[in-house]
Amino acid sequence: MLKEVDIVLKAKELGYEQCGIVHIEEMKAYAKKLDERIEKFPELANHFDDFYEFADIKVNYPWAKSIIICSRWYGKYLIPDSLKGRFGKYYLTDGRVDINSKDYQDSLEFERYLKENGIETKTERKFGVTALRWAAVKAGIGIVRKNNFIYTDNGSWNYLEAFLIDRKLEYVVENSIKSCPPNCKLCIDSCPTKSLAEPYMMNRSTCISCLTTWEGWDLTKEPNSRKMGEWVYGCDICQDVCPFNRNSWNEIEEFPELSKLEQKLSLEQIVIADYDVLSEIVQTKLWYIPVDKIWRFKTNALNAMLNSFKPDYLRIIQDASKKDPNKNVRDMAKWVLTQLKLNND
Ligand code: B12
Ligand code: SF4
Ligand code: SF4
Incomplete structure (x- = not known):
């Protein structure tokens, strides 16, 4: 029978940066965070309808008992200079869908490992099977900073993956990551559209990342189009300016096909x-x-x-x-x- 520590060690062996395990009941409080967002930005309410299911996992997965939550560090990839400031780095090195990437293959391998050891599991690689940041905070694998990002010891250039499991297991990491300095608001002041309106609070529909992808379909009428600068797809400004990300991007590995794609972008x-x-x-x-x-x-x-x-x-x-x-x-x-x-x- 697998123990918590076996699972965490396997995740790390497969290249995950951090891994923790929490009971699904820990997700209930995420609903309160959604309520707070809607209270601040009532016009966003309909965008969050489906997200309440992230808090109440039993609705879709009655068998689920715990969540394995892992972070994967993408700050190791080479980003061609011409793409910086125009394309979100997470999207350029997107291990969620690129079957040629080691990230994607390791995720499949981890799922296989759980199943081979008799654990029922479910993940959703594109948008997550639950609220990933909330699960990460509860599992102690990182902290949330005022820009809403999960920071591990290595900064915020990590993405998260969750696996529901049918076992009641728990592995909470003790971290000693320092929180934001009380007076710092560099991320808030740098947000061109003022989407990051206050600490831990952002308006998804004015965020450049959203305006270049899910919304902002007619830029000739979009009030923020001139504030979107050179961004073509995604936005990293509120992470780029953060002192806790200083020197945290170490370009040591090529992401498959990225340098070839550069010419097309x-x-x-x-x-x-x-x-x-x-x-x-x-x-x-x-x-x-x-x-x-x-x-x-x-x-x-x-x-x-x-x-x-x-x-x-x-x-x-x-x-x-x-x-x-x-x-x-x-x-x-x-x-x-x-x-x-x-x-x-
Ligand atoms: C919807 C979504 C979007 C939407 C809306 C963004 C949003 N913040 O709501 C859009 C398309 C705009 C988007 C864009 C991006 N996204 Co996105 N997105 C998501 C998704 C699917 C759900 C987010 C969500 O639940 N939002 C609702 C709010 C209420 O929840 P939250 O963002 O998790 O915020 C938490 C914290 O604020 C915290 N919190 C709030 N107050 C307080 C106070 C204290 C004291 C504490 C401790 C915590 C705390 O609780 C909240 C609940 O978890 C998640 C994946 C997932 N399933 O979780 C990825 C996710 C958040 N996205 C991610 C990324 C990388 C991005 C982009 C950087 C991509 C890019 N380069 O453009 C941008 C960044 C935009 C931004 N400034 O947030 C990563 C973030 C990783 C990290 N290290 O934090 C995630 C986790 C995906 C992943 N697989 O890793 N995204
Ligand atoms: S991703 Fe860009 S637009 Fe969105 S909150 Fe951060 S700085 Fe603002
Ligand atoms: S820029 Fe400052 S306030 Fe914003 S997340 Fe980084 S340390 Fe926190």
């Missing part, structure tokens, strides 16, 4: 891209934008061109305004030209 290449390239190469990696809406990569890139305008972009924007097969892209390019106070003749 310049602003110019995205705007002129063939739609087949966008769907076969870019969307398979940056999958929050669905295949039937891949024009979105181009409108995001056009917005980034506007916000960091260089004369070299002009011809590309003008061509897109006339020749791109997608109307959303043509309209966005025309709007960019009007913002630049140039006409497209």
